[in-house]
Amino acid sequence: xxxVYIVSIxxxxxxxFIYQWPKIESTKVKEKIAxxxxxxxxxxVSIIYIIFPNATSPAKIVDFILIQLxxxxxxxx
Amino acid sequence: xxxxxVIGLIGIILFLLTGCWDRKETNDLWIVxxxxxxxxxxxxxxxxxxxxxxxxxxxGGTGGEGNQAGGNETILQTGKGVSIPKAIEDLETKLPRExxxxxxxxxVINKELAETGIREELDFFIRHPEPRLRSYVFISEGSxxxxxxLLPPMERSSSEVLxxxxxxxxxxxxxxxxxxxMLKGESGASILPMIDKLPPExxxxxxxxxxxxxxxxILKQGRMIGTINDRxxxxxxxxxxxxxxxTVTVKPEEADGLISMNLMKGRTNLIPKIDGNxxxxxxxxxxxxxxxxxxxKWDLKKMKKHKMLEKELAxxxxxxxxxxxEMVQKEMExxxxxxxxxxxxxxxxxxxxxxxxxxEIFPTVKVIFDIEASVLRTGQGNVP
Amino acid sequence: MIEKGKISALQMGIMxxxxxxxxxxxxxxxxVYEAAKQDIWISPIWACPLGLLSVYIAYKLHKLYPNHTxxxxxxxxxxxxxxxVLGLVLLLLLYTSVSVMIWQYGEFVVSEFLPHTPKFVIxxxxxxxxxxxxxxxxxxxxxxxxxxxxxxxxxxxIIIILLLPDIxxxxxxxxxxxxxxxxxxxxxxxxxxFAQFGIIYFFLPFLTNREKGMKSGMFSVxxxxxxxxxxxIIVILVFGSVTENFNAPLxxxxxxxxxxxxxSHLEALVMAIWxxxxxxxxxxxxxxxxxxxxxxxxxxxxxSLVLPVGFLIGVFAMQAFLNSAEAAEHFRLVSQGxxxxxxxxxxxxxxxxxxxYIRKLRIFKQRxxxxx
Numbered sequence: 001x002x003x004v005y006i007v008s009i010x011x012x013x014x015x016x017f018i019y020q021w022p023k024i025e026s027t028k029v030k031e032k033i034a035x036x037x038x039x040x041x042x043x044x045v046s047i048i049y050i051i052f053p054n055a056t057s058p059a060k061i062v063d064f065i066l067i068q069l070x071x072x073x074x075x076x077x
Numbered sequence: 078x079x080x081x082x083v084i085g086l087i088g089i090i091l092f093l094l095t096g097c098w099d100r101k102e103t104n105d106l107w108i109v110x111x112x113x114x115x116x117x118x119x120x121x122x123x124x125x126x127x128x129x130x131x132x133x134x135x136x137g138g139t140g141g142e143g144n145q146a147g148g149n150e151t152i153l154q155t156g157k158g159v160s161i162p163k164a165i166e167d168l169e170t171k172l173p174r175e176x177x178x179x180x181x182x183x184x185v186i187n188k189e190l191a192e193t194g195i196r197e198e199l200d201f202f203i204r205h206p207e208p209r210l211r212s213y214v215f216i217s218e219g220s221x222x223x224x225x226x227l228l229p230p231m232e233r234s235s236s237e238v239l240x241x242x243x244x245x246x247x248x249x250x251x252x253x254x255x256x257x258x259m260l261k262g263e264s265g266a267s268i269l270p271m272i273d274k275l276p277p278e279x280x281x282x283x284x285x286x287x288x289x290x291x292x293x294x295i296l297k298q299g300r301m302i303g304t305i306n307d308r309x310x311x312x313x314x315x316x317x318x319x320x321x322x323x324t325v326t327v328k329p330e331e332a333d334g335l336i337s338m339n340l341m342k343g344r345t346n347l348i349p350k351i352d353g354n355x356x357x358x359x360x361x362x363x364x365x366x367x368x369x370x371x372x373x374k375w376d377l378k379k380m381k382k383h384k385m386l387e388k389e390l391a392x393x394x395x396x397x398x399x400x401x402x403e404m405v406q407k408e409m410e411x412x413x414x415x416x417x418x419x420x421x422x423x424x425x426x427x428x429x430x431x432x433x434x435x436x437e438i439f440p441t442v443k444v445i446f447d448i449e450a451s452v453l454r455t456g457q458g459n460v461p
Numbered sequence: 462m463i464e465k466g467k468i469s470a471l472q473m474g475i476m477x478x479x480x481x482x483x484x485x486x487x488x489x490x491x492x493v494y495e496a497a498k499q500d501i502w503i504s505p506i507w508a509c510p511l512g513l514l515s516v517y518i519a520y521k522l523h524k525l526y527p528n529h530t531x532x533x534x535x536x537x538x539x540x541x542x543x544x545x546v547l548g549l550v551l552l553l554l555l556y557t558s559v560s561v562m563i564w565q566y567g568e569f570v571v572s573e574f575l576p577h578t579p580k581f582v583i584x585x586x587x588x589x590x591x592x593x594x595x596x597x598x599x600x601x602x603x604x605x606x607x608x609x610x611x612x613x614x615x616x617x618x619i620i621i622i623l624l625l626p627d628i629x630x631x632x633x634x635x636x637x638x639x640x641x642x643x644x645x646x647x648x649x650x651x652x653x654x655f656a657q658f659g660i661i662y663f664f665l666p667f668l669t670n671r672e673k674g675m676k677s678g679m680f681s682v683x684x685x686x687x688x689x690x691x692x693x694i695i696v697i698l699v700f701g702s703v704t705e706n707f708n709a710p711l712x713x714x715x716x717x718x719x720x721x722x723x724x725s726h727l728e729a730l731v732m733a734i735w736x737x738x739x740x741x742x743x744x745x746x747x748x749x750x751x752x753x754x755x756x757x758x759x760x761x762x763x764x765s766l767v768l769p770v771g772f773l774i775g776v777f778a779m780q781a782f783l784n785s786a787e788a789a790e791h792f793r794l795v796s797q798g799x800x801x802x803x804x805x806x807x808x809x810x811x812x813x814x815x816x817x818y819i820r821k822l823r824i825f826k827q828r829x830x831x832x833x
Contacts, residue, residue, distance in 0.1 A: 018081055034754075042773040059564070059781040059791065066794070210717050254700075
């Protein structure tokens with residue numbers, strides 16, 4: 001099942017790549033790098049989530065950081 | 078590139094056309110109109126569902142020729158389990174189609190089950206997104222399954238009879254939402270209509286009868302503790318300002334017969350007052366009645382008699398309210414009259430001190446009646 | 462300029478209205494009820510000043526740097542490195558925030574309407590749809606929002622009118638049973654919605670009539686407050702103390718409508734309102750994230766980032782909370798005041814504003830000394 005997910009996610013990413021890549025003007029290298037990086041980050045994150053379905057999410061990380069910040073601020077005063 | 082796009086589009090369409098996960102075709106569904114909950118033995122729930130038969134015109138699809146075989150067009154099925162969902166699972170194994178709960182309009186709970194507590198069972202009906210808050214809740218004297226199995230002569234199904242009876246508001250009418258509100262209320266007491274099987278007429282099949290509301294069940298913290306009869310139920314309705322139908326028959330002392338009056342309008346105001354430690358509740362009743370039968374020789378058009386009649390009426394209502402109070406406040410000690418809410422609303426500050434001991438304080442609340450009864454019309458004519 | 466489209470101040474106000482109210486009308490009543498009880502309708506009044514403050518600060522910053530968004534002027538104010546760091550923090554918070562919004566959308570649709578549909582389909586469809594809108598640019602989103610408004614108000618009005626037979630005034634009494642504190646405490650949870658008004662720092666530079674930006678923003682805050690009050694009043698009048706037993710009281714209230722037996726099961730109306738609103742909401746924040754990312758990376762065009770960013774927030778949304786207990790934990794934190802929206806909506810702009818103000822003072826001082 002995980003294999004199917006990984007394949008389909010990869011297909012979606014590939015489709016995005018094929019769709020968007022030629023639309024970026026060839027002179028704009030920065031754009032291309034940004035696009036590729038973000039796409040790869042997205043792909044990697046989704047693969048991580050597929051392999052480790054209980055992995056933490058940004059929402060929970062932000063909550064955690066906010067709690068820590070609150071504790072630090074409370075400790076200071 | 079164009080080719081790529083077309084392929085992409087076709088891919089999306091193919092993906093979407095595979096279907097919709099949540100489609101529900103009417104002929105794959107069984108629409109439940111009534112649910113009965115029983116307790117065959119401790120820790121077990123039996124769920125009975127009543128489904129209007131969908132096979133009404135299966136044979137002749139030419140239209141026009143409906144199946145008119147009496148009133149019995151319902152299917153009954155039961156399931157057992159330790160909890161409602163378990164029982165429903167059991168039920169689903171016996172039903173070839175999916176159950177649709179969104180048209181459930183009557184929930185009948187067996188007395189034994191109600192005595193062990195209904196709070197837990199209701200949880201299911203709230204959590205599930207389909208059942209409606211407007212469905213009516215009843216408590217049955219016998220088993221709920223039997224009530225559901227009845228084949229009423231005039232309506233399509235037993236639950237329909239119950240719904241119509243509740244809607245007429247002669248006695249209690251409690252929807253799932255009302256029940257929730259009562260369970261959440263300050264007093265923790267609730268009142269539910271109680272149904273029983275009407276004995277079938279002679280010569281009819283034992284099931285060819287209807288269930289009818291004849292009493293009310295009193296619940297304390299979601300557990301049934303007793304019942305009150307129809308007369309006292311109307312008294313409770315008076316207190317709760319829910320009275321819609323009531324016929325009062327008085328027998329004036331000086332007169333030689335009975336006069337019956339029908340309620341046209343009834344309004345009750347509860348006015349709470351706190352005097353030191355003594356809690357007082359003024360019950361202000363305003364009512365307008367019409368005379369529907371006069372068996373006496375009184376000429377009701379005379380002002381004096383009219384006044385006397387009004388006084389009789391007020392006395393009669395007061396008597397009924399006093400009797401109700403005696404039963405509910407002194408004997409059962411359950412606050413189904415909404416006194417707690419009234420005190421909280423009027424005296425929120427003092428209420429905090431009272432709240433904890435409300436159970437002890439409620440029986441000591443002094444109730445003062447202030448009844449204003451008027452007779453508006455005396456009918457379109459009279460027998461000479 | 463990275464965005465060539467222009468919207469009017471009114472369109473911005475309407476966009477923000479949808480962005481706040483869409484999820485607000487559904488979830489606010491039960492969230493606030495826990496603390497405020499029958500006074501939930503007062504809470505929006507206490508939370509309203511925060512919205513006004515967010516708008517005010519965003520506008521003040523905009524006045525200082527009329528052609529830049531927050532990502533750009535934070536570099537001016539704090540210097541390149543610190544500015545970039547702050548921008549990154551802001552963006553990450555925005556990414557999280559959008560993912561939570563999309564999660565909420567997906568969760569609600571799944572739990573209330575389509576229990577067997579996989580969530581990734583629902584979320585994926587929404588993100589794809591929003592991607593089209595965001596790709597179209599700010600103008601498209603602005604016009605969409607404008608288009609949805611009449612429908613929204615009409616349906617909202619219909620719902621309220623149809624609920625009128627079921628209301629009971631005494632459910633609202635006693636007003637302020639325990640004084641003001643419960644409603645104030647309840648308003649804390651509302652901050653998360655009102656703080657989101659800060660997001661207008663992404664839109665102010667693209668207004669055709671900039672001087673009206675603040676007015677329209679403030680107006681939007683007030684209309685949001687009024688709508689929330691109305692929603693809360695109607696919910697409390699219909700449901701009273703049972704309000705907290707529902708996840709989305711307005712939804713349940715609409716389900717409860719039954720007029721003459723045939724006019725019932727109207728929850729599709731709420732769903733229509735809510736879907737349209739949520740769509741605009743996600744578009745607004747999605748757009749902000751895309752624009753912010755592009756500006757942070759100094760790109761000349763943001764359109765190429767629309768799909769990858771959408772993919773990323775979609776993935777984050779899928780994973781945001783694994784079950785309702787985790788989500789409840791998150792929303793409990795939010796109702797205690799620990800919210801990300803407050804950080805990016807109000808605190809960061811406020812911080813920037815103070816730094817900018819102090820630096821400006823110093824510049825004036827130096828200039829003054831030199832002149833002397």
